[in-house]
Amino acid sequence: MEIFEACSYHPNIGIKVLQQRALITIVDGKFDMHDFVQEIGYHIARGEHPNSPEKRSRLWNSEEIRNMYLGDATMENDKVEAIQYLYPPNDHSSSLFCKIVSNMKKLRLLNVGLLEYHNLKGPTFLSNELRCIYWDGYPTSPFPNNFQPMKLVVLKLTNSLQKELWKGYKDIPHLKV
Numbered sequence: 648m649e650i651f652e653a654c655s656y657h658p659n660i661g662i663k664v665l666q667q668r669a670l671i672t673i674v675d676g677k678f679d680m681h682d683f684v685q686e687i688g689y690h691i692a693r694g695e696h697p698n699s700p701e702k703r704s705r706l707w708n709s710e711e712i713r714n715m716y717l718g719d720a721t722m723e724n725d726k727v728e729a730i731q732y733l734y735p736p737n738d739h740s741s742s743l744f745c746k747i748v749s750n751m752k753k754l755r756l757l758n759v760g761l762l763e764y765h766n767l768k769g770p771t772f773l774s775n776e777l778r779c780i781y782w783d784g785y786p787t788s789p790f791p792n793n794f795q796p797m798k799l800v801v802l803k804l805t806n807s808l809q810k811e812l813w814k815g816y817k818d819i820p821h822l823k824v
Contacts (some may be wrong), residue, residue, distance in 0.1 A: 706730045712744070728776075729756035734784070745770045745786070752776075755798075760784060778821075782807070789813050800824070 665671035670681045695702065700711040701724055712732050730751070734741055741761045745768065748757070754774035761767070761784035769786040773794040780799065785807040796802075796817055801824040 702726050706732070712747075724750050725752045727751050728753050729758075730754065731756075731758040733760040741767055748773070749791075755779070757782065761786075780804070785809060797821070 665680075665684070670684050672679045700706055706712055706727055706729070712730070724747070730748070732744060734744070744759075744761070748754070748759075749770040749772040752774055753776050755776050756779045757773075757777060758779075758781040761782075767786040767788075769788040770791060772791050773780075775795045776798060777794075777796065778798050779801040781801070781803045783805045785804045787808040787810075789809060789811050790796075790813045792814060794813065794817075796819045798821060799819050800821050802822060803824065
């Protein structure tokens with residue numbers, strides 16, 4: 648629950664109503680939701696703009712994300728607030744993914760799994776609105792110099808070859824994980 652609150656994501660369904668019906672459970676301090684609740688959330692997010700994922704506040708469908716960066720990876724985006732992208736095997740366009748992330752100005756939650764990261768250059772811009780970064784396989788390059796992680800609460804980088812996160816000192820007063 649703390650991670651979701653820290654990232655400014657609060658469930659729209661009352662916890663006491665869902666826990667009693669086993670739609671949402673808390674296991675080891677983390678939310679676990681029934682697939683039905685997750686599907687409702689997906690339908691709500693898709694309903695924002697059914698044919699234009701770049702205009703939605705949340706993205707998670709790998710095919711739609713790939714179609715976005717195959718279309719125009721340089722287009723600035725001020726709509727997307729959360730993205731979950733688990734890089735599919737044999738898809739060699741992770742550098743294009745880093746380009747679209749570089750154009751997401753209001754991003755608050757970033758959950759990424761890249762498999763091909765050894766020679767990849769990371770994003771040139773990361774939103775200062777980011778509260779949670781989960782990135783498996785972050786590229787070897789440091790975070791962009793202009794990234795000011797003042798609102799960052801969770802930073803989890805796994806399988807990364809980075810030697811440093813950034814040059815110099817950064818104030819991260821809210822970092823918990």
